[in-house]
Amino acid sequence: xxxxxxxxxxxxxxxxxxxxxxxxxxxxxxxxxxxxxxxxxxxxxxxxxxxxxxxxxxxxxxxxxxxxxxxxxxxxxxxxxxxxxxxxxxxxxxxxxxxxxxxxxxxxxxxxxxxxxxxxxxxxxxxxxxxxxxxxxxxxxxxxxxxxxxxxxxxxxxxxxxxxxxxxxxxxxxxxxxxxxxxxxxxxxxxxxxxxxxxxxxxxx
Numbered sequence: 001x002x003x004x005x006x007x008x009x010x011x012x013x014x015x016x017x018x019x020x021x022x023x024x025x026x027x028x029x030x031x032x033x034x035x036x037x038x039x040x041x042x043x044x045x046x047x048x049x050x051x052x053x054x055x056x057x058x059x060x061x062x063x064x065x066x067x068x069x070x071x072x073x074x075x076x077x078x079x080x081x082x083x084x085x086x087x088x089x090x091x092x093x094x095x096x097x098x099x100x101x102x103x104x105x106x107x108x109x110x111x112x113x114x115x116x117x118x119x120x121x122x123x124x125x126x127x128x129x130x131x132x133x134x135x136x137x138x139x140x141x142x143x144x145x146x147x148x149x150x151x152x153x154x155x156x157x158x159x160x161x162x163x164x165x166x167x168x169x170x171x172x173x174x175x176x177x178x179x180x181x182x183x184x185x186x187x188x189x190x191x192x193x194x195x196x197x198x199x200x201x202x203x204x205x
Contacts, residue, residue: 001121001141002026002045005186009033011060014188016145019047020119027051027118028068029138029145030188032060035067042072050118054078054106055147055188056132057085058160059094065103075107077116079127082134083109091161110136128175130168131156137176144195145186150176152185152193155204172205 002019009032017038019026026047031038042049049072054062057078065086069076078086085092086103094101112127124139128149135156138145148156150172158165176185181196198205 002047003140003143003186004041005192006037006041007189008037009060009063012189013060014186014190016186017041017045017047018118018121018123018140019045020121023119024048025050025119027053027116027123028072028074029053030055030061030147031064031068033063035064035071038064038068039071048072049074051116052076053110053116053123053138054082055137055145055149056135057082057092058132058148059092059097059099059101061147061188062086062092062103063094063101069103076103077108077110078106079125079134079136080109080111081129082132085132085134093160112136126175128171130158130164130166130171132160133162135171139179142180142182143184143186144176144179146176146188148188150185150198150202151187151190152198153202154190155202156188169204177205 005016013032016029089095114125116123183195185193
């Protein structure tokens with residue numbers, strides 16, 4: 001399995017590329033900016049992007065969506081409860097940042113427990129609301145991509161429209177902390193952590 005991430009854009013949102021090293025099929029998670037850089041990395045890895053998966057619909061995680069979508073022909077996947085964020089610049093917060101981002105609707109709407117097949121890899125959708133109503137985490141192997149739900153030593157904001165702090169903490173404790181301590185956590189911003197480290201050191205938990 002190929003799994004690598006890098007920060008993009010002024011807010012340093014982490015974009016992830018997950019690829020099957022056998023079939024060379026891949027997904028891009030959260031193309032938040034710098035579409036050319038994302039496409040260049042796919043090419044250098046020899047990967048073909050099948051899906052673009054959005055952990056949620058905020059501007060810093062979707063701004064390069066059109067560029068990557070058009071260049072790859074990949075289908076866009078987002079949770080049902082965040083679907084309107086692609087077409088509404090008020091909900092995706094872009095209108096508050098000096099731009100207006102509107103995209104075509106997603107090709108597939110996700111629900112908790114859905115499986116996304118990428119070559120020989122199976123990616124499981126875990127609904128983790130609180131930062132947004134349709135926030136999701138993704139489990140692939142012994143790894144969790146947690147979007148803006150859980151960070152190293154911190155948790156996502158809940159003061160944006162649709163956010164709820166109690167729901168967020170419930171998502172983390174009951175949906176993410178149940179995984180083994182050695183499970184790696186790949187957050188939407190900042191460095192990689194583990195479930196065990198967050199259990200021990202995260203002051204919000």
